[in-house]
Amino acid sequence: MSVRTRTWVFLAGIAGLAACYVWALTGLPGFGNYPGPYGDILNHVAVAQTNATGVVSAINFEYRGFDTVGEEFILFITAVGVSTVLRHLRDEHEEPDGQEALTATGPESSDTLRQATILFIGPVLVMGWYLGLHAQTSPSGGFQGGVVLATAFLLIYLAGQFLVFRRFSPVAIVDATGAIGAGGFAAVGVAAMLQGLPYLDNFLPLGTVPGAVSSSGTIALISFFVGLEVAAAFVLMVSELLAQTLLVGGRR
Amino acid sequence: MSYLASISQGAVHTPYTVPTPMMDALQVCLLVLVAAGATAVVLIRVPVRQVLALSLYGLLLAALFLAFQAPDVTLSELTVGAVILPVLVMLALAKVRAQGSGHPSGDKRERDP
Numbered sequence: 001m002s003v004r005t006r007t008w009v010f011l012a013g014i015a016g017l018a019a020c021y022v023w024a025l026t027g028l029p030g031f032g033n034y035p036g037p038y039g040d041i042l043n044h045v046a047v048a049q050t051n052a053t054g055v056v057s058a059i060n061f062e063y064r065g066f067d068t069v070g071e072e073f074i075l076f077i078t079a080v081g082v083s084t085v086l087r088h089l090r091d092e093h094e095e096p097d098g099q100e101a102l103t104a105t106g107p108e109s110s111d112t113l114r115q116a117t118i119l120f121i122g123p124v125l126v127m128g129w130y131l132g133l134h135a136q137t138s139p140s141g142g143f144q145g146g147v148v149l150a151t152a153f154l155l156i157y158l159a160g161q162f163l164v165f166r167r168f169s170p171v172a173i174v175d176a177t178g179a180i181g182a183g184g185f186a187a188v189g190v191a192a193m194l195q196g197l198p199y200l201d202n203f204l205p206l207g208t209v210p211g212a213v214s215s216s217g218t219i220a221l222i223s224f225f226v227g228l229e230v231a232a233a234f235v236l237m238v239s240e241l242l243a244q245t246l247l248v249g250g251r252r
Numbered sequence: 253m254s255y256l257a258s259i260s261q262g263a264v265h266t267p268y269t270v271p272t273p274m275m276d277a278l279q280v281c282l283l284v285l286v287a288a289g290a291t292a293v294v295l296i297r298v299p300v301r302q303v304l305a306l307s308l309y310g311l312l313l314a315a316l317f318l319a320f321q322a323p324d325v326t327l328s329e330l331t332v333g334a335v336i337l338p339v340l341v342m343l344a345l346a347k348v349r350a351q352g353s354g355h356p357s358g359d360k361r362e363r364d365p
Contacts, residue, residue, distance in 0.1 A: 056324040131327065139323035147331035154339060234336055241343040245350060 050136075050202065052219050053211035057135035061222040065200040068222075069185060072229060076182045079233035086240040109159060117159040124152040132227030136216035142223035146230025153235045157242065169239055174232050181229025188218050188225070275319070282316040289313075299345050303338045310334035 001009075029035045042059060052058040060068050109117075132145025157165040189200040197203055200218070207215030214220075268275045289309040296302045310333025317326040 140327065141324065144324070144327035144331060147328070147336060151331060151335055154335070238336075238339060238343070241340060241347070245343050245347040 047210050050216050050219060051206040051208075051210045051212075052136040052216035054134070054136050054138055054140065056139060057141045057219055057223060058216070060141065061135065061219045061226075062200075062202055065189070065222065068226075069189065069200070072182055072185055072226060075233050076178065076229060079178060079236045082237045083240045086244050114159050117155045121152055121155045121159070124148060124155060128152060128227075128231070132223060133220070134213065135223035136220045137211050137213060142226025142228075143230050145223075146227040146232075147234060149227065149231035150234035150238065154238060157238075165242070166239065169235050171236070171239070174236050174239070177228050178232030178236060181225045181227070181232060184225035185222055185229070188222055192218075279316075279319050282312065282319050286312050286316050300342070303341050303345070306341070307334050307338040310337065 034040070042055060042063065046055045046058045046063075047053055050058045050062055052062075128145050128147075128149035128151070130145070131140035131148055132142050135141040135145075153165060153169055156168055192201040192203045193199055195203055202217040202219070204217035204221065206217045209215060286309070289305070289312045293302060293305045293309050296305050310329060313333055314326045314330040317323075317329055
């Protein structure tokens with residue numbers, strides 16, 4: 001195909017796309033107008049039904065909990081995939097004295113970076129747990145909390161201590177945490193079934209005060225498990241990539 | 253169906269605590285900034301700088317979500333878009349660079365196209 005013909009084909013395609021796009025835009029509801037019934041219904045009934053004032057979490061872990069199980073396992077399988085792809089291959093080798101060489105000549109962090117990150121590690125850990133455990137009360141949840149927790153481990157690395165990072169996140173423990181998180185979520189659903197309820201039905205007492213930390217039954221529990229799983233998945237992915245980058249040499 | 257209709261009538265609107273024109277201005281500013289940021293991420297061709305732009309873009313997007321009253325999404329975008337995603341890309345770049353070092357063409361990607 002000559003350049004000329006190609007250009008024409010491209011122009012025809014882009015014109016068609018633009019026309020369809022404009023057509024679709026004219027059919028959109030007005031800015032800020034929500035046409036569907038579900039959001040309005042949930043805004044009315046969610047707090048009364050679940051005692052969770054974090055309605056977004058109530059939706060994620062209760063009304064569409066089954067979808068969230070699927071999303072959870074997407075992340076779980078992604079982490080499994082990353083660690084499988086990045087495992088030490090037969091023709092790769094860990095740099096001889098890699099660990100010693102790393103501490104001696106590895107990338108040095110400046111004192112400023114080191115002290116700033118060390119200052120941040122504690123507050124970030126607290127923030128992560130806070131977010132993960134308050135899904136039922138305020139805008140937060142296990143996913144956000146889990147990622148913030150993983151960030152705390154990243155800060156340990158940024159403080160210049162890859163070895164400490166590895167010591168704080170041994171692969172076996174991280175793997176187990178991830179498995180407990182993902183399995184725990186699924187198990188909450190099975191526990192409901194064992195009592196003759198639908199999968200993921202909220203079988204725990206909802207508490208009496210809407211928005212109290214102890215309220216909302218399984219929503220808070222699921223958020224906790226999601227937090228574990230997400231934190232472990234991200235720590236695993238980052239540490240596998242770090243190990244590949246810093247310790248594993250090229251092919252012999 | 254009448255039940256659904258009756259609920260839809262009384263939609264819940266959380267009013268802004270600042271005057272609406274101010275909120276409109278903020279939202280428009282953020283929308284323009286996000287569009288500019290996305291364009292910048294596409295146009296920057298040096299991978300490391302591109303990752304930094306991507307991180308900044310994640311931050312802008314998080315601010316946008318906050319301005320549109322979606323704090324849950326803000327938190328997710330802030331942590332994943334502004335921190336974890338850039339870090340993962342950065343690590344992959346470092347690995348590629350480590351493998352390419354010593355190779356004559358290894359430094360090519362440092363230069364602007």
